[in-house]
Amino acid sequence: MLSLRVLIVDDHSLVRHGLRLIIESQPGFTVAGEASSGEEGILLAERLVPDCVLMDVHMPKGLDGITAARHIREALPTTRVIMLTMFDDDVHLERMLSAGVAGVLFKHDDSAEILDAIVNGRAKRPYLPKRIAPETRHRLLEQHTLPDDLPLTTRETEVLVYLANGFTNKEIATRLMISVKTVETHRANIMKRLGLQTRSDLVEYALKNGYMEMPNAY
Helix, strand or coil: CCEEEEEEEEECCCHHHHHHHHHHHCCEEEEEEEEHHHHHHHHHHHHHHHCCCEEEECCCCCCCCHHHHHHHHHHHCCHHHEEEEEECCCCHHHHHCCCCCCCCCCCCCCCHHHHHHHHHCCCCCCCCCCCCCCCHHHHHHHHHCCCCCCCCCCCHHHHHHHEEECCHHHHEEEEEEECCHHHHHHHHHHHHHHHCCCCCHHHHHHHHCCCCCCCCCC
């Protein structure tokens, strides 16, 4: 059975309550926690390490959702962030996707679409609401879908993301609940398969292919 732990970050308690009911109606889905601000969302994400974060874009106090999403992506590269928004114009959609999030949802989307986004939102191909105009969808996906030709397993890709974002072998082992020796083996396989020689080569590859953020991108 699919098992997913979700963190909800929204400054409205009614919205959080509604999302919790939707998420926990699905077998295997669990709400790991709730936060009412960007700062609280970052702290909870780092403590709980959820599979997915549903993040409100507009929170009037403290960090906005896009900034908070960037922080979470830097700290937890394998945690997917899906933005919740009322705005459907191209400018807002582009800003959200440029943060490297796994998808976008409109707050009035139905429960089926919310669950679909949580399951199917991925870093390589962001989830976009079905009601977005086809030409807009095509353009955004062309700009923000990463190449599919990475010759790595899912686990190796996870290790690549962590390595590129500055985690040590020991930190990666702890987060993925594997041994340090296994991390070292994955790292060696990654370097061999991608034809890389140094960590700098690995970082350059990850940056070029969207597995880490550009410095000062926001």
